[in-house]
Amino acid sequence: MAENKLTYTKAISELEEIVKEIENEDVEVDNLLEKVKRASFLIKYCKEKLRNTEEEVKKVLSSLEEDKKASSKDEDV
Amino acid sequence: MTKETLTLKEFLGQLREVIELSYPLQYRITAEIARINIHYQSGHCFLDLVEKEDESVVAKASGVIWKSRIDEILKRFREVVGQELKEGMKVLLLTEVRFHEIYGLRLNIVDIDPSYTLGEFALSRKKVLSQLEKEGLLTKNKQIPFPLVPQRIAVISSETSAGYEDFLNTLHNNPYGYKFSIKLFPAYMQGEQAEGSILSAMDRARNVAKNYDILVIIRGGGDNVDLHCFDSYNIGKAVACFPLPVISGIGHTRDETVVDIVAYKKEISPTATGQFVIGAVRNFEERLDGLSNRVISVSSTILAEQQRQVKETGSHLNIFTDFFLHKAEQNFTRTVVDFKTNVSKCIASRGFFIDRMPDNLASALRIYVKAQINFLEKQEDKVALMNPVSVLKRGYSITFKDGKVVKSADDVKEGDRIETQLYKGKIKSTVEGKDGGE
Numbered sequence: 449m450a451e452n453k454l455t456y457t458k459a460i461s462e463l464e465e466i467v468k469e470i471e472n473e474d475v476e477v478d479n480l481l482e483k484v485k486r487a488s489f490l491i492k493y494c495k496e497k498l499r500n501t502e503e504e505v506k507k508v509l510s511s512l513e514e515d516k517k518a519s520s521k522d523e524d525v
Numbered sequence: 526m527t528k529e530t531l532t533l534k535e536f537l538g539q540l541r542e543v544i545e546l547s548y549p550l551q552y553r554i555t556a557e558i559a560r561i562n563i564h565y566q567s568g569h570c571f572l573d574l575v576e577k578e579d580e581s582v583v584a585k586a587s588g589v590i591w592k593s594r595i596d597e598i599l600k601r602f603r604e605v606v607g608q609e610l611k612e613g614m615k616v617l618l619l620t621e622v623r624f625h626e627i628y629g630l631r632l633n634i635v636d637i638d639p640s641y642t643l644g645e646f647a648l649s650r651k652k653v654l655s656q657l658e659k660e661g662l663l664t665k666n667k668q669i670p671f672p673l674v675p676q677r678i679a680v681i682s683s684e685t686s687a688g689y690e691d692f693l694n695t696l697h698n699n700p701y702g703y704k705f706s707i708k709l710f711p712a713y714m715q716g717e718q719a720e721g722s723i724l725s726a727m728d729r730a731r732n733v734a735k736n737y738d739i740l741v742i743i744r745g746g747g748d749n750v751d752l753h754c755f756d757s758y759n760i761g762k763a764v765a766c767f768p769l770p771v772i773s774g775i776g777h778t779r780d781e782t783v784v785d786i787v788a789y790k791k792e793i794s795p796t797a798t799g800q801f802v803i804g805a806v807r808n809f810e811e812r813l814d815g816l817s818n819r820v821i822s823v824s825s826t827i828l829a830e831q832q833r834q835v836k837e838t839g840s841h842l843n844i845f846t847d848f849f850l851h852k853a854e855q856n857f858t859r860t861v862v863d864f865k866t867n868v869s870k871c872i873a874s875r876g877f878f879i880d881r882m883p884d885n886l887a888s889a890l891r892i893y894v895k896a897q898i899n900f901l902e903k904q905e906d907k908v909a910l911m912n913p914v915s916v917l918k919r920g921y922s923i924t925f926k927d928g929k930v931v932k933s934a935d936d937v938k939e940g941d942r943i944e945t946q947l948y949k950g951k952i953k954s955t956v957e958g959k960d961g962g963e
Contacts, residue, residue, distance in 0.1 A: 456673045456809065463816050470823045477831055480824060487820045494813050498674065498806060499702045 456497070459490045466490075534626055541624040548622040551635055557615050559585070568592040574618075574632065588620070588632040598637050605639035606646070608751045617641035646756065653758045653783050662765035666789045669770050672738040674809050675802050678707045679730045679737040679769070681723060683714050688745020688776055688795035695799025703806050708737070714744040720754040727763045734768045739802070742784065743774045743795045755782035764788055774798030844921060848930065851923070865898065922947050934959040 466487045470480065531539070559582075560573035570590040575582045590598055602610050610616070619636040657663050678696075682689040689709070696705045712726035713719045723742075730740055742764070744755075754760060755775055761783040764771045770789035774797070775782060785791040792798040923946045924931040931937055937956050945952040 460673065460809075460812065460816070463813075467816050467819045467823070470827070471819065473827070477827065480827055484820060484824045487816075491813055491817045491820075495810070498676070498810060499704055 454490075454493060456494060459494050463487055463490045537624075537626040541626065544622060544624045544630070551619050551621055554618050554620055554632070555615065555641065556584075556586075556588075556618060558610070558612050561610065561612055563595070568595070570595050572634070586630060586632055587628075588618070588634050590634045594635065598634075602637055602639045602642070606642050608753055610637070614642055615645040646753070650756045650783060653756060653761055654786065656758060657761055657765060657783070657787060660762075662762055663787060665765045666767060666771050666787055669768075669789065671770050671789065671805070675738040675770075675805050676703070676705055677737045678705055678802065679734070679740045680707060680709045680743055681712055681726050681730065681740065682709060682743035682745075684709060684711050686714060686743070686745040688743045688774070691745065692741070692743050692774065692795040692799050695796050696802060699799075699803045701803070701807060701810070703803065705802070715751045715754075719751070720757050720760060723754065723760055724763055727760075727767065731768065737769060739772055739789075740767055740769045741772045741774055741798055741802075742788070743798065744776055745795060752777055752782055755784040757783070760784055761787050772798055772801065847921075848923065852930075920948075934961050 466483050470483055554574075556574035556576055558572055559575040561570065562572075563570045569592050572588040572590070574586050574588050576584040599610055608614075617638040618632065618634050619638070620632040620634050623631050623633050625631060654663070680689065680692070682692070693707065696707065710726040710730045713722040727740075730737070734740075752775065755773075764773075764784050765787040771787075773782075773785045773788035773791045774795045775784060775791075776794045781791060790801065792801055925944045925946065926937055926941055929936075931943060937943060937959065939956050939958060941956045943954055943956060945954065
């Protein structure tokens with residue numbers, strides 16, 4: 449999974465990109481929800497990583513991944 | 526001229542007399558200590574003093590500090606210089622010249638001026654710095670981009686030092702709950718072995734540098750401990766060339782050491798070093814929080830705007846619906862009237878047949894027709910409830926031209942007669958001019 453290689457640097461630059469996009473109104477309302485979800489995932493990921501060891505971060509990360517899958521399934525329904 | 530033959534003792538005795546008579550005072554001599562040794566039995570301190578030119582010895586003599594003077598001299602030296610008197614140091618000596626038939630020439634050291642040695646240190650430190658500068662190493666470590674989150678920390682320190690303990694406590698008890706992974710590369714931080722030990726610990730750390738964000742050099746204890754190795758060219762170079770930013774937490778209040786100067790950052794104590802690391806992580810989290818707030822504020826603004834637009838569209842829709850219902854009602858009313866008329870006509874024209882029908886059938890038909898009319902009337906009531914009157918009441922109006930609704934200025938031209946339906950009454954008017962359209 450690409451997410452496993454997520455670093456602070458990658459996370460914050462992606463986050464900054466998203467914030468710039470939504471602030472410049474480049475995002476369709478339909479995509480906005482996706483973008484905001486991704487942003488909050490990145491923020492949560494970093495915050496967890498600051499307070500946990502590598503091992504714990506991996507666990508948290510996989511649970512976040514599951515949340516994401518579950519919520520995208522919900523949308524499909 | 527050889528007058529008489531002397532024994533060795535007689536000859537050396539004459540030499541002693543000449544030397545001691547010719548040099549009766551105390552003399553200030555600078556020299557480098559090549560060897561220093563306190564005799565375990567006598568307690569006297571014996572030294573080899575040399576002078577070097579380009580690393581080769583060009584003068585050499587023996588010296589001694591008598592036991593009676595040694596404590597005072599060494600104590601003052603330690604206090605001023607911050608180090609023990611030792612090999613390799615350049616010293617300014619106050620000496621008396623002594624010659625002994627057995628021991629030969631010997632300098633009797635009455636005092637040592639520690640400030641000279643301090644000055645020599647400063648000079649050698651200056652030389653090291655200018656050498657490092659020449660090689661472009663003075664700012665090399667400072668040019669490494671500092672990691673966003675210095676969370677994985679390689680430490681050069683001694684396991685048992687109070688300074689390392691302080692550093693660990695500061696990091697582990699940070700008020701934000703940040704976790705750090707810390708790996709110690711142990712080394713002697715003082716004494717003769719310090720330089721080699723620190724260099725080899727740095728080598729070990731360099732081999733696994735990719736697993737860490739920063740290197741921290743921690744040394745605890747007070748000022749009266751040997752800082753000399755932190756002024757060495759070799760350690761200075763190793764710090765400058767280290768692949769990670771190096772934080773110097775050597776902890777002292779004197780002039781900066783070479784390591785302090787070439788390091789990415791110098792902190793005044795191990796605790797301050799820990800606080801610097803925590804501060805860097807905190808900065809990252811604050812940046813994260815800033816972005817988080819922007820996401821929340823922008824997305825809620827966008828959503829509010831969307832809601833407003835939906836509402837607006839909704840009210841346009843209401844006006845349209847009202848209008849549509851008005852038309853529908855007109856048609857409906859007409860249909861009901863037509864139906865009533867038609868039924869009456871039908872009944873009238875077919876009266877004959879109906880009269881001839883069995884009574885029960887005629888009454889069944891009447892009941893059916895009545896039910897139909899009832900049903901239609903009820904529908905009519907329902908439609909009335911949705912009458913555009915309610916819209917007109919609010920001040921909206923509908924404009925007709927030739928009985929058709931005018932929806933755009935393009936539908937009329939100057940001079941056209943139009944009719945405006947208000948909540949109460951109608952206005953008939955002539956078009957004088959218009960704006961807009963499609």
